[in-house]
Amino acid sequence: MRAEGIFIAVEVEDGAGADAALAAKLTEVCPVDIFAVAGSGELELVGKNIDECVLCRLCLDVAPEGAVTIIKRYDNDSQL
Amino acid sequence: MRFYEYEAREIVRRAGIPVTEFGFATTPEEAKAAAEKIDGPSVVKSQVLSGGRMKAGGVQFADTPDEAAAHTADVLKIEIGGQMPRGVLVDTKAEVEQEYYAGVVWDGTAKRPVIIFSPVGGIDIEQVAEEQPGKVGRRQISNLLPLTGFEAKEVIASTGVTGSELNKLVPIVTKLAQLFIANDMTLAEINPIGRLPDGSFIALDAHMEMENEARGRHKKLLAELGVGDDETREAREPTPFELAGEAVDSEDHRGVAGNVTEFDGNLGLVIGAGGGSLTLFDAVRAHGGKPANYCEIGGNPSVSKTCGLAKLVLQKPGVDKIAVMMSIVSNTRVDIVARGVIKACLELGMDPTEKIAIFRIPGAWEKQGFLILDAYGVEYADRSVSMHEAARRAVEKIGAGS
Numbered sequence: 001m002r003a004e005g006i007f008i009a010v011e012v013e014d015g016a017g018a019d020a021a022l023a024a025k026l027t028e029v030c031p032v033d034i035f036a037v038a039g040s041g042e043l044e045l046v047g048k049n050i051d052e053c054v055l056c057r058l059c060l061d062v063a064p065e066g067a068v069t070i071i072k073r074y075d076n077d078s079q080l
Numbered sequence: 081m082r083f084y085e086y087e088a089r090e091i092v093r094r095a096g097i098p099v100t101e102f103g104f105a106t107t108p109e110e111a112k113a114a115a116e117k118i119d120g121p122s123v124v125k126s127q128v129l130s131g132g133r134m135k136a137g138g139v140q141f142a143d144t145p146d147e148a149a150a151h152t153a154d155v156l157k158i159e160i161g162g163q164m165p166r167g168v169l170v171d172t173k174a175e176v177e178q179e180y181y182a183g184v185v186w187d188g189t190a191k192r193p194v195i196i197f198s199p200v201g202g203i204d205i206e207q208v209a210e211e212q213p214g215k216v217g218r219r220q221i222s223n224l225l226p227l228t229g230f231e232a233k234e235v236i237a238s239t240g241v242t243g244s245e246l247n248k249l250v251p252i253v254t255k256l257a258q259l260f261i262a263n264d265m266t267l268a269e270i271n272p273i274g275r276l277p278d279g280s281f282i283a284l285d286a287h288m289e290m291e292n293e294a295r296g297r298h299k300k301l302l303a304e305l306g307v308g309d310d311e312t313r314e315a316r317e318p319t320p321f322e323l324a325g326e327a328v329d330s331e332d333h334r335g336v337a338g339n340v341t342e343f344d345g346n347l348g349l350v351i352g353a354g355g356g357s358l359t360l361f362d363a364v365r366a367h368g369g370k371p372a373n374y375c376e377i378g379g380n381p382s383v384s385k386t387c388g389l390a391k392l393v394l395q396k397p398g399v400d401k402i403a404v405m406m407s408i409v410s411n412t413r414v415d416i417v418a419r420g421v422i423k424a425c426l427e428l429g430m431d432p433t434e435k436i437a438i439f440r441i442p443g444a445w446e447k448q449g450f451l452i453l454d455a456y457g458v459e460y461a462d463r464s465v466s467m468h469e470a471a472r473r474a475v476e477k478i479g480a481g482s
Contacts, residue, residue, distance in 0.1 A: 074455040
């Protein structure tokens with residue numbers, strides 16, 4: 001899944017998004033509430049908060065490598 | 081925050097400075113009871129946070145309690161300076177031989193209180209200073225060290241007051257300065273102090289203003305005086321634009337993006353950082369610019385909060401461009417503010433290149449911030465450009481100033 005703001009885009013691998021434990025972890029660590037747990041337990045991206053990303057890398061630290069990608073759209077789509 | 085006269089008089093009384101017998105009344109009946117306590121001629125004074133009471137008919141003299149009640153009924157109906165009176169002060173009509181002035185005011189440049197005294201009271205001290213400069217004494221005092229009587233004595237004596245008068249005035253002026261410091265006032269003024277026929281001195285009128293930020297430290301006093309938490313006590317009511325600024329600031333707990341004051345210029349300001357707002361506002365004016373507003377951002381507001389403030393300023397009628405400026409920031413992220421102001425432009429269908437006259441915020445995360453500004457073609461300045469120069473460039477870009 002992918003959600004885009006004006007400055008930031010967030011991509012999550014489909015498999016990772018379905019992982020309820022990872023969804024809970026991501027929701028817990030993100031300081032600006034980009035991640036949420038849907039009723040089904042799956043991961044949800046909160047569109048209105050995408051541009052609030054503070055580039056803290058906490059989501060990258062708790063997720064398996066490559067499961068979550070933070071993209072800086074203002075910097076030629078470079079990845080965090 | 082301004083106090084009504086009846087509150088200021090109570091503060092003066094509590095400080096141990098002699099005051100005339102007085103009472104506060106909101107009805108003619110209460111005024112009559114207050115006048116009966118005075119047991120003699122009285123003065124009925126409208127209680128508004130505005131000058132011009134005498135001229136508007138808000139000050140009336142009464143010989144009897146019934147007359148005081150009748151005057152109160154009239155005075156309560158008179159609007160003065162756009163305000164209806166909160167009530168009336170029923171005061172003793174004192175026989176005075178001479179009137180004096182004593183005040184303590186905060187000197188923002190020296191960052192110390194200043195005692196001001198004059199043996200010419202009852203009129204504006206500014207007028208005395210202009211017409212009889214030798215009759216106005218001044219002295220800065222410490223707001224940390226305990227105040228001693230000699231400081232007040234020096235000020236009073238410098239105006240030519242001597243002998244018994246000097247000795248009697250020293251404790252009054254000293255107590256006034258002490259109450260100024262103890263209550264975090266920005267202005268404490270007794271005008272006039274009256275010398276009565278028996279040679280004693282008494283406070284006949286008082287004007288007090290407390291630093292707004294200090295209200296929390298004086299909750300007990302304010303509660304005892306009946307000042308509500310929701311009373312702004314500002315010189316005027318906030319405008320819809322200013323209320324909208326408050327709403328932006330309160331919708332998100334992160335950082336500050338508010339404290340908006342409306343002006344009628346064409347350059348919108350998104351400014352802040354530990355006094356930077358004041359410096360930048362003054363700098364814009366010094367270069368001939370006309371600010372559309374004052375505001376403060378700091379403490380790392382969220383993108384949405386910064387965006388909300390920038391949208392408010394951008395949509396203000398008459399605003400051609402905005403200048404986004406702060407001093408060097410450490411607790412606010414440059415990239416977050418950059419995102420906020422650019423987002424505001426884009427969501428309003430405006431071109432950031434056109435609308436943002438200058439972005440001058442160096443500091444934390446500036447590299448990311450400058451990348452964002454580069455991506456949208458917004459002119460920015462780093463810390464090698466002073467705040468004054470940034471203000472000059474903003475004014476130049478909007479086509480105003482020298």
